Amino acid sequence: MPLPHPEQTCRAWMCLLRAPGIGGVRLRDLLERFGSIDGALDAGPIAWRGAGVPAAAIDWLRTPDAARIDADLAWLAQPRHHLVTWDSADYPELLRRSPQSPAALFVAGDPNLLWHAQIAIVGSRNPSDGGRANARDFSRTLSRSGLLVTSGLADGIDAAAHRAALDVGRPTLAVIATGADLVYPIVNRELSANIAEHGAIVTEFPPGTEARREHFPRRNRIIAGLSLGTLVVEAALRSGALITARLAAEAGREVFALPGSIHNPLAKGCHRLIRDGAALVESAPEIVEALAPHAGQLADALRTRLADAGSSSTGMYDPLRSQQNVDPDYRALHAALGHDPVAIDVLAERTGLTVEALSSMLLLMELDGRVSAAHGRYALQRS
Structure with a gap:
């Protein structure tokens, strides 16, 4: 761009x-x-x-x-450096609808990802081993389902979510509290470079802006505003992740939280969110199912934007179709499906994919009109 x-x-x-x-x-x-x-x-x-x-x-x-x-x-x-401004058609639709939206975004990487259907994964900077593993597992499955994992490049849950998306060959988007030419924390320098190469680094702060305490809530509102929903993996009662969740709720977005042990202080923030109305989730397909209608609306907004621009393609992602068109897992699933209904465990044998991953993929294909489902069996939709 x-x-x-x-x-x-x-x-x-x-x-x-x-x-x-x-x-x-x-x-x-x-x-x-x-x-x-x-x-x-x-x-x-x-x-x-x-x-x-x-x-x-x-x-x-x-x-x-x-x-x-x-x-x-x-x-x-410089190559792959961009300024996306409020008066541009490239300004992301979801963020435009959010309270206190920034007037411009600096992007290092692929600015088209700003329009992708996103799920924010946030949580503690010092998670438990189980919390870190949950962040990785949810990020992998959600990324494979076609959602873009967005987070804040912090240590802990954020970094685990970013790395897991990259590990399965998917882009990820990091919203940061510094200029796009700086990395905070410095320990994530290599991760930041990988995200800029394979995804996008996004900030409202001009180049050279150093991290300041008051910048992080501002970063959090962008994470919440860009995303269809926010998943909190682990968070203490006083946590920046809870700020992101609150901002997401105020913007009318979905909020999800993972339950944990009553003895784990990092579960208390998630438990409070659940008491306050966040959706308790135990698997990634639950999130995909909840966000799919919103992803469809975002796809409609993107199609309208492309039509207004007089173009059939600008390299932007269609949140429902792009992964299904080019992703090898989706191609393998399409090849394994037929017009006769087949059970998901059979599809797992044919494709080598897990049932959890298949469940998310099949749901998106069903919502996109490519698959029909009945009584737990799936078939290609007849044209």
């Missing part, structure tokens, strides 16, 4: 994104008031004051740091 704007407009975006005290909501207001990002930058001090722009931001806009802006543009000019 090329830069969505000419260099002058990118420069205007960077000037306003770096202006102190101009957050995403205020910048979106300026876009509406002045008609475009160039109009907002060219409006001048009197118009800026009338629009409520803080004095510190006006001082910056009158004499921005040209060297800093040039460095930002140099970062954007």
